Amino acid sequence: MTVTTLTDTEFKILDALRIFRYLTAEQLLRLKVTAHASHLYPVLRDLADGKRPWVEKIDHGAMPGVGRIPAAHYLTEQGAKVLAGALGLDPTEVPYPKGVVLVRHGFMHRLHTIDCEIAVRLWAAEHGHTVDYMASYFDVSGANRSKTKPKRRALTKIDLADGSGIIPDSVFHLTGSDGTPRLFVLEMYNQHRTKRMSEKLAEYRYAIGEHAIERQFDYPHSPRILAVFEDDKALELTQRNLTQRPDFGAHFRPFFFFKTLPELMADFQEGWRGIGEVRQTALF
DNA sequence: TGGTTCGTAAGTGTCCAACA
DNA sequence: TGTTGGACACTTACGAACCA
Structure with missing residues (x-):
């Protein structure tokens, strides 16, 4: 040995x-x-x-x-x-x-997704929260060519009723020092067109309507959907795009929280913005 | 005493865009 | 077409502190 x-x-x-x-x-x-x-x-x-x-x-x-x-x-x-x-x-x-x-572009996106994970884990350790579960879009199970294993699947994938699905960049579950459990879904955007960003976020209205996120991750309450951007400009353009969408009703808005990556790295809990709101708010 | 770690400072490597 | 500069990450050297 x-x-x-x-x-x-x-x-x-x-x-x-x-x-x-x-x-x-x-x-x-x-x-x-x-x-x-x-x-x-x-x-x-x-x-x-x-x-x-x-x-x-x-x-x-x-x-x-x-x-x-x-x-x-x-x-x-x-x-x-x-x-x-x-x-x-x-x-x-x-x-x-x-x-x-x-590839380079994929690498930068993965790098920033990991930056979010580091920020969440450091914040949780500092504030007495437990990270019960955390997975990113590149964490997968199964193998497509295996005869014994199930098909390859992202651990963060949310199944929808029509057979399609959404793959968030990150999903994590925290438990606070008072024992309160909270589920978060995170989308990290960088170097994309803002139209593509708002389209991806708008897809979540199906998951919200079907309670698919709660079902997928066995969570009894409403999840918080976090959208993190490289800069303010992309954040504001995406906010504006979503408020102008006729299919994105006001009842979806309370589920979403917006922030830039530097802001997230500075503080996970405070300073989030809602859709169409200038005022900043805490996550919980 | 030697291995490990810390801290400062300066230099090197890599790639691309701009320019002559 | 070759050179230069920008914007970084990365490397190296050196001395000092810490600790078993």
Whole structure:
């Protein structure tokens, strides 16, 4: 039997990758796996070298007007096994990405979805809330070509009565310090046309009408649908588009909460905007 | 005492757009 | 067509603190 010794930083990095699946160096620093980049980079390099390939990374180079795109790190099969040993878990209990192929645009969207997840988890830890469940659109079960497993399916998918479905970017369930459970559905928009954004949000009126979200995630109350935007301009255009839609009645509006990503990263609970409202409100 | 981590500062690498 | 600059991420060097 091989005994593997992990330093505290190495363990924190592997465990953070278990929870968040893909992380940039900046996100790892935000999660406080170590205090400074000058220590983080050598540790990451050591974890990814030939002797201990427990972590791999995807490098996308640079983007015009944006600069260099950060590399995304993820657990390898060996890394998942080592972490399972350190946590006293069976290796099958530590997931790791398989068949990793990410285009740049998809990568930025995934990066921002993970930013939302980090913001929610850090806020929950700081405010005594428990994260009971959290999944993103890239978390899937099953396999399309398998004869034994069910078909591939996003864990966040909401089935609708007509056989179609909606795949939110993220779904999570929190329990407050007073024991109150709350379910949230999150949509993260970046670099899309705002018309496409409002169309995706308008699809939720079917899920609301059928109580499909409550049914799918076994939640007895109304869920909160969070729409997070890269900037104010996209947020305001989407708000305006939804208020002008004749098929999007006023009774749908209380379900929706709007915010920009920087605002979400600063505070998860406060400062949300409703559809057609300037006044900011708390989520609960 | 040695391994690990922290902190500062400066330099390098990558890609694209603009320009001569 | 080659050069330059922008906008970043990433790397390296070095000294110091911490801790078992």
